[in-house]
Amino acid sequence: xxxxxxxxxxxxxxxxxxxxxxxxxxxxxxxxxxxxxxxxxxxxxxxxxxxxxxxxxxxxxxxxxxxxxxxxxxxxxxxxxxxxxxxxxxxxxxxxxxxxxxxxxxxxxxxxxxxxxxxxxxxxxxxxxxxxxxxxxxxxxxxxxxxxxxxxxxxxxxxxxxxxxxxxxxxxxxxxxxxxxxxxxxxxxxxxxxxxxxxxxxxxxxxxxxxxxxxxxxxxxxxxxxxxxxxxxxxxxxxxxxxxxxxxxxxxxxxxxxxxxxxxxxxxxxxxxxxxxxxxxxxxxxxxxxxxxxxxxxxxxxxxxxxxxxxxxxxxxxxxxxxxxxxxxxxxxxxxxxxxxxxxxxxxxxxxxxxxxxxxxxxxxxxxxxxxxxxxxxxxxxxxxxxxxxxxxxxxxxxxxxxxxxxxxxxxxxxxxxxxxxxxxxxxxxxxxxxxxxxxxxxxxxxxxxxxxxxxxxxxxxxxxxxx
Amino acid sequence: xxxxxxxxxxxxxxxxxxxxxxxxxxxxxxxxxxxxxxxxxxxxxxxxxxxxxxxxxxxxxxxxxxxxxxxxxxxxxxxxxxxxxxxxxxxxxxxxxxxxxxxxxxxxx
Numbered sequence: 383x384x385x386x387x388x389x390x391x392x393x394x395x396x397x398x399x400x401x402x403x404x405x406x407x408x409x410x411x412x413x414x415x416x417x418x419x420x421x422x423x424x425x426x427x428x429x430x431x432x433x434x435x436x437x438x439x440x441x442x443x444x445x446x447x448x449x450x451x452x453x454x455x456x457x458x459x460x461x462x463x464x465x466x467x468x469x470x471x472x473x474x475x476x477x478x479x480x481x482x483x484x485x486x487x488x489x490x491x492x493x494x495x496x497x498x499x500x501x502x503x504x505x506x507x508x509x510x511x512x513x514x515x516x517x518x519x520x521x522x523x524x525x526x527x528x529x530x531x532x533x534x535x536x537x538x539x540x541x542x543x544x545x546x547x548x549x550x551x552x553x554x555x556x557x558x559x560x561x562x563x564x565x566x567x568x569x570x571x572x573x574x575x576x577x578x579x580x581x582x583x584x585x586x587x588x589x590x591x592x593x594x595x596x597x598x599x600x601x602x603x604x605x606x607x608x609x610x611x612x613x614x615x616x617x618x619x620x621x622x623x624x625x626x627x628x629x630x631x632x633x634x635x636x637x638x639x640x641x642x643x644x645x646x647x648x649x650x651x652x653x654x655x656x657x658x659x660x661x662x663x664x665x666x667x668x669x670x671x672x673x674x675x676x677x678x679x680x681x682x683x684x685x686x687x688x689x690x691x692x693x694x695x696x697x698x699x700x701x702x703x704x705x706x707x708x709x710x711x712x713x714x715x716x717x718x719x720x721x722x723x724x725x726x727x728x729x730x731x732x733x734x735x736x737x738x739x740x741x742x743x744x745x746x747x748x749x750x751x752x753x754x755x756x757x758x759x760x761x762x763x764x765x766x767x768x769x770x771x772x773x774x775x776x777x778x779x780x781x782x783x784x785x786x787x788x789x790x791x792x793x794x795x796x797x798x799x800x801x802x803x804x805x806x807x808x809x810x811x812x813x814x815x816x817x818x819x820x821x822x823x824x825x826x827x828x829x830x831x832x833x834x835x836x837x838x839x840x841x842x843x844x845x846x847x848x849x850x
Numbered sequence: 851x852x853x854x855x856x857x858x859x860x861x862x863x864x865x866x867x868x869x870x871x872x873x874x875x876x877x878x879x880x881x882x883x884x885x886x887x888x889x890x891x892x893x894x895x896x897x898x899x900x901x902x903x904x905x906x907x908x909x910x911x912x913x914x915x916x917x918x919x920x921x922x923x924x925x926x927x928x929x930x931x932x933x934x935x936x937x938x939x940x941x942x943x944x945x946x947x948x949x950x951x952x953x954x955x956x957x958x959x
Contacts, residue, residue, distance in 0.1 A: 428868050431937050432930040525869060525907060525924035634916055637874050641866040641922035643911055660915075685868075691932065738933055747941050749933075769932050818868040818928050 387617050387667075391610030392575040393418040394588075395621075397454060398605035399595030401425035401467060402442030405450040409606035409621035410457045416608055419463060420574040421454055424567055424593050425482070426469020428818070429639070432687035436538045436816035438477035444485065451482075452489045458558065459495050466549055466560045466570040473685075474564025475539040476505040483561055483838055490840040497559050499838040500552035504563035506540045506684070506832060511824065519825040520684070526821040533819040537686035540820065545649030545682070547829035549573035561838075564685065566648055567593040575611035583675035586653040588616035590646055591635050591670075598635040601625035615671035617663065627668045629660035649829065651677040680829055686820035691736075693812040694776040696766040696787055699802035704792035706758040709744045710751075713764070716790045720766075720783045727782045735779045736769040764801075773811055780809040854892065855947040857882040863943035868929040871901070871939040872922040873946065883917035891949040892919060900945055902926045 387393060395418040397405040402425070413421075428434075430441050440447065458465040471478025483501055490497060511534055514520050520529045534540065541564035550573050552560045562570055568589035575585035588609040591598050595605040604622035618627050636643045636655060646653040657672040705712050717739050725732045740746035743762040766787055768779035788808070789798040826832055854861065860876040875892065877883040890896060898905035903923045911920040929937060936942060 428929075429865060429938060431934075432868065523869075525904075630916070634918075637872075637913070637916070637918060637920055639864050639866050639872070641870045641872050641909060643913055643918075643920050687930075693932075736932060740935070747935055748945060749935055750945065767933075815930070815932055817930050821867070821869045821928075 387416070387610035388612050391612040391617065392578045392580045392585075393608060393610045394571055394574055394592075395421045395608050396571060396592045396595055396606065397421065397423055398450070399424070399593065399597055400427070400442070401450055401470075402440070402446040403450075403595075404446070404605060405453050406604070406606060406622075407453055409604070410453060412621045412623075413606060413608050414457055414461050418461070418608060419578065420466060421458055421463065422466040422468075422571045422574065423454070424468045424565075424570060426472050426474045426564060428685060430472075432816040432818045434478075435473035435475060435541065435685060435818075436687040436689055438471070438473060438475050438539055440478060440481065441472040447482070448485050448489065451485060452493070455486070455489050455495065455497070455559070456493060459493065459497070464553055464558055464560065464574070466553075466562070466573060468544070468562045468565035468567070468570030470561050470563065473539065474504060474541050474562065476503050476563065477539070479503060479561060479563045486559065486561065487838065487840050496840050498557050499559045499561065499840065500555070500557040501836045501838055502544055502548045502552065502560065502562045502565075503834040503836065504542050504544050504565070504682075504832065506542050508534045508537075508540065510832070511540065511684070514824050520822050521681075521825075523683075523821045523823060529820070529822050534686065536688045536817075536819045538688040540684060540686035542682040542684055542824060542832050543569075543649065544833060545569050545680075545829050546573035546576050547650075548833045548835060550577040551830070552835060553577055566683070568646075568648065580611035581613055581615060583653060583673040584614070584616040584670065585611045586646070586648060586675055587655055587658065587670060587673040588618060590653065591618055591632055594635070594638065596620060596622075596625065597638065598632050599625045599627050600631055615669060615673070617667055617669045619667040626666040629662055629668055632668045632670065633658070633660045649682055650680050651675050680826050681823040682826055682832060684820045684822045684824055685818070687816055687818050690815040690817050691769050691771055692773040692776045692814050694768050694773070694780040695810050695812050696780055696784065696808045697804060697810075698764050698766070698787060698808075699761060699804065700764065701761045701802070702792065702799060703758070706760075706762065708792075709741055709759070709762060712790075712792060713739050713741050716786070719790060720786055723786055724779050724782050728779070731775070734771050735775065737779065737783070738767045738769075740765045740767070767812075769815065773813070777809055777811055784808055851950050851952050853947065854949040854951060857886055857951065861943045861947060863939050863941070865925070865929055865939045866922060869925055870922055871925055871942050872920060873943050875919045875921070875946075877917040877919070880917055883912075883914075883919075886951045887912045887919050889951045891951050892921065892946070896949070897921055897923055901942070
């Protein structure tokens with residue numbers, strides 16, 4: 383790099399915005415030359431929907447994760463610094479954390495290393511949360527109402543978002559690698575500078591700016607960044623030589639996936655960046671001062687998701703001009719005919735079946751009415767979805783609809799057309815619908831009350847917890 | 851009377867957690883930003899009508915240093931579910947692009 387951080391800073395290397403998205407070995411080497419105090423990365427998110435928490439499965443593939451983990455574990459070992467990973471396995475539930483831990487254990491064996499590994503579990507027991515709710519210690523976040531017992535019961539997994547304190551405790555007890563269950567986007571990155579007494583608001587702010595890796599730089603496809611938190615503020619720079627941080631790219635990142643660009647609620651308080659100043663200290667590095675942190679009573683955000691009904695879908699393509707001149711009318715008539723057909727065939731069982739048709743190329747994305755006089759599209763794709771209490775019933779409904787979906791004429795009393803199915807069989811069993819059920823925070827007496835820390839012996843296989 | 855698309859260099863939308871959508875309007879410069887940041891066409895009432903949410907829940911922020919107006923509001927349906935059309939709300943901004951700006955006197959932010 384063509385500039386250096388202030389000497390008193392606590393430096394954290396963030397190799398990418400998400401574990402499994404592609405850490406770069408050359409960038410890690412550049413970062414290591416800047417003598418970081420830790421490597422930290424976020425591995426989770428709710429961005430991609432409820433299925434990952436409801437099922438406990440990872441969004442990224444095992445091979446992608448293993449590759450990134452092996453690079454970071456090797457770098458960590460050579461530098462003799464800790465590696466912290468937040469929200470393991472996408473959802474950070476116990477099953478996802480154990481899955482990640484098993485990969486880490488496998489790599490440690492392959493690298494002939496025996497790091498001290500702490501696992502921070504944050505999956506929650508429904509009975510504990512019901513007691514918390516009864517004691518008035520669970521609060522809804524807008525637009526949600528108060529917590530109902532049914533919402534908890536509908537969840538397959540419930541997690542509470544960890545703050546930095548359990549990470550710091552694990553580091554103080556000598557952890558080389560800390561694998562966290564569900565964690566706020568920032569906590570694993572902020573933990574090291576907070577532990578070492580750097581400016582607290584700057585530590586939180588730096589973590590927020592860097593949690594998506596290269597997104598705070600001019601070259602977002604280069605994933606690695608490094609930040610340094612000192613007594614008054616923080617500095618941030620990309621690892622790739624061709625990339626840069628500018629006051630614009632850094633400050634603009636506060637907008638990203640945040641409902642409020644100035645205030646960020648964390649477990650023990652609120653980060654306020656309203657007065658923050660972003661200054662270029664070189665062509666590639668930005669210094670940030672003026673962030674504030676308001677301490678608040680400790681709360682942990684809850685996330686919960688579970689499975690609902692099942693879906694079977696069909697896709698058909700249509701180029702016939704007679705259909706395209708009145709897409710809305712066609713889709714309305716077809717849907718009506720399909721519903722009648724399902725009712726005639728299934729009788730009362732049809733009550734549990736929902737049918738929908740979304741015309742791609744027309745208004746499937748928004749679902750909003752298309753203004754009168756809009757020109758006809760060149761082609762449309764109709765997505766048919768049958769939703770039912772079981773997969774078998776959803777598929778039954780799709781099969782009942784298949785001939786009508788395939789041959790439904792633009793005008794009654796004409797020859798039956800055939801439309802363009804891309805697959806055989808036409809129906810695709812999509813699986814279960816998953817839904818989020820919680821948008822609440824729980825008050826805790828300490829940052830550790832709802833957290834379980836376990837130490838992993840790399841010589842032993844990982845146990846799978848009984849509940850889940 | 852320009853459309854929003856004509857005075858912004860970039861408009862984007864994304865979920866902010868499973869229950870909220872956030873839309874960022876990057877105006878093409880400080881002049882456009884100052885002229886249109888309080889425009890009723892991107893005010894709480896207009897956003898509420900366009901996205902089917904309560905006006906009282908629409909949050910609106912002007913970020914002066916970036917020439918950005920940020921609009922955040924609850925999703926009409928939580929992310930996922932039986933009829934999800936846009937899992938990440940990545941296309942939620944599109945219906946705003948044609949908003950006609952400067953129609954009436956500016957309202958206070």
